[in-house]
Amino acid sequence: MQQAKDTFLVTLRDRLAVVNPARVVTVRGAQRPAVLAVENELREMDDPAECFVLHWLTATRDTSEPLPLHSMSCEIRYAALGVPEFSGMDRGRVLAAMDVELGRMLEPRFAGLVDYGTVPPAAGQTRVFWSEREPAVITEQGDRLHASSKITVFALEEAGG
């Protein structure tokens, strides 16, 4: 359900701009809050460091609701290199700060559904909502410290959605 995915992405992006305005990423020459959905970017792009990257995984549609309920598993990946001045020795601290930011970006765990496929975007009549985060899995890959956390995003299918 594209409207729900777009709504979730824009919600996190807008909330990050409030939580930490300095956390930005430059993609295709444009600077924006550091939240991306990998499926919206160039295929060959690697996940940028110190940016929240959404990977959409499974999707189900529950028709036992009068309005079908979509649930979509989303993996949020983020990684830290640390600053060159410290030779990366602060990458754990950067990752911890991003973890706190993500927690704040995800609350409250709902947002009004918006159709960003129209100009101007059209507000829906329902809300997108999501689960709590699963515990983050942290791994080291070369000079990067990676974190990955999954949540489930839910949305009711409005007419035309």
Add this chain to the structure above:
Amino acid sequence: MMATSGLAAGSLFANGVRAFVAAVDRNAGAPAAFDAASMGRFDLNAPPMGWLDAGVVVDVKRSAENGIVPIWSGAPATVKSQARGKIGETVTVTFPGWTRVAVALSAGTQTVNLLRTNGAGGVIAEAVSGGSSATVLQLAAATSVQAGDIVVVEPDYTGATGYVGSGIAGAYVSTAPSSNDQHLARRVSFNVARVLRVLNGVVTLASALPAGAPAAGAKVSVVQGFRDRNGGAFLQEWSALFVVDGVQGDRLLLHYPRLQPAGEGAAETQAVLAAGVSRWRPVACLRALPVTDAMDGEQAVCFRTYLPAPMRTV
């Protein structure tokens, strides 16, 4: 491929269960009319007159309490015959939506419309003018009713004893109250609908009022929500139909002429969908009461009807 002989009858494959309910005439003790022979194939999106669409329901469970007991005789004892000691059945059903009817069925007892009040706490009730219908209400041009509101339509309660509510009994007054609440009928009524639009006092409803065109003297109040209580002596009574449409064209109908609440009061289920996300649904637990089958005078609590798919063996 043209079939010249019937296909073997098989299982019924279905996607869901649709529920329909209708008011029982409490004064006459008469269930809603339903004749499976003439009405069994009704369009699920246009139920027979008087039947309300309660939506797609899940987890329908029938629990028969029929006491067919063996009669033992001889030495050693053998079953010489059997006899039905009692006839009873309960049915539980889960509703996906918190509609007015679903709240009422899951509560079992009296349910109340929470009426919008003015700043002083008094209920706002606006008179309905002539020319109104089940779907269009004529109110004053300066009406406070807005698009999106839920409205209830009933005349003032005047202190009469008996069942209260147009079309569907929402409460029973056994003794005349010493202090009359003129809004009582609007509080307990099922005669509710969502407002689609309002233009110069002409209120268009999204669905027809269950009781039809407003009665003389009817007034409109805006409903903020629905409330039930674990308590009270009033027991609702409904006729119910559960319809299982098979994908091959067959249909199964469970017809309960009389259902009253069973169980222990208002109930709901809570299912965890994901960490921190749960789904709450109202659950009705109902007991089937008997009616006399006009065919042979026998008593029964439920009628199950199967309408075969075309060209199936019997």
